Amino acid sequence: EEVNLHECLELITRLSRHAGKIIKSRINEKKTIETKASSIDFVTETDQEVEKLLIEGIKQKYPHHKFIGEESFAAGIKEELTCAPTWVIDPVDGTTNFVHSYPNVCISIGLVVGCDIKLGVIYNPILDMFFRAIKGEGSFLNDEPIKVSGVKQLTDALVAVEFGSVRSEEFRNIVNHNINYLATNAHGIRSGGSAAWNLAQVARGGIDLYVEMGIHAWDMAAGYIIVREAGGTVIDPAGNDFKLMDRRILATSSIEIAEEVYSKFQQYYPEHD
Numbered sequence: 001e002e003v004n005l006h007e008c009l010e011l012i013t014r015l016s017r018h019a020g021k022i023i024k025s026r027i028n029e030k031k032t033i034e035t036k037a038s039s040i041d042f043v044t045e046t047d048q049e050v051e052k053l054l055i056e057g058i059k060q061k062y063p064h065h066k067f068i069g070e071e072s073f074a075a076g077i078k079e080e081l082t083c084a085p086t087w088v089i090d091p092v093d094g095t096t097n098f099v100h101s102y103p104n105v106c107i108s109i110g111l112v113v114g115c116d117i118k119l120g121v122i123y124n125p126i127l128d129m130f131f132r133a134i135k136g137e138g139s140f141l142n143d144e145p146i147k148v149s150g151v152k153q154l155t156d157a158l159v160a161v162e163f164g165s166v167r168s169e170e171f172r173n174i175v176n177h178n179i180n181y182l183a184t185n186a187h188g189i190r191s192g193g194s195a196a197w198n199l200a201q202v203a204r205g206g207i208d209l210y211v212e213m214g215i216h217a218w219d220m221a222a223g224y225i226i227v228r229e230a231g232g233t234v235i236d237p238a239g240n241d242f243k244l245m246d247r248r249i250l251a252t253s254s255i256e257i258a259e260e261v262y263s264k265f266q267q268y269y270p271e272h273d
């Protein structure tokens, strides 16, 4: 199926700006929360409403496209990734931030065509930062081209990590080990509370390395293409090729730094999406 990526970008820009207004208007309100996969994995009415707005808006123009959305997944709809045009959507990435009125939340939307991530949009409506990329055309923040920092070694790096929402002892030990290794060697450690935000920062050179195991396709799809188009490296944290449904990511400012670190990580392999 032929997909006009520029038309898709135009549509999704309009829809995410609309959705962004809703998120921004509610960031400081008290939220009603439900939990998903664990006691600290949240969903709010806003997540559900925004996902619906995005999916219905896309369906109107592209009735045959498929969707992998965080909130529909939570509702028990498990979609397989096929080669049909598929939108991979996180309506509010950083739900915990949103719940706590911590102003770092992003809408994250990727489009997979022919088994390849071709388009990505990450929008932080609180800071009004709109990141986008189309494969082969570079990455942009609010219409200005962006590039990764190019940092080549961990001792020069600012690193983003997340503690995720898995609470098992095995997982905690692995995360603690990896963060300890990174923190011991890097300039500093940051935890933005949104995978999409961390990836957008790698793309614009604010973060040099971001690693997480146990996240989902919708947290990574848009960021993958935005980092790649900004000149960055995205691989599996064990050094293999990145796979969207494997729930693992290592995104860096250079191949060199990715190769330096991956063999030092303890590995966690969650059940795939």
Ligand code: IPD
Binding pocket: 042, 070, 090, 092, 093, 094, 095, 096, 162, 163, 164, 165, 192, 193, 194, 195, 196, 212, 214, 215, 216, 219
């Ligand atoms: C979460 C955020 C967080 C990451 C978790 C994700 P959500 O997404 O991206 O930074 O550590 O693994 O699940 O649930 O807020 O959309």
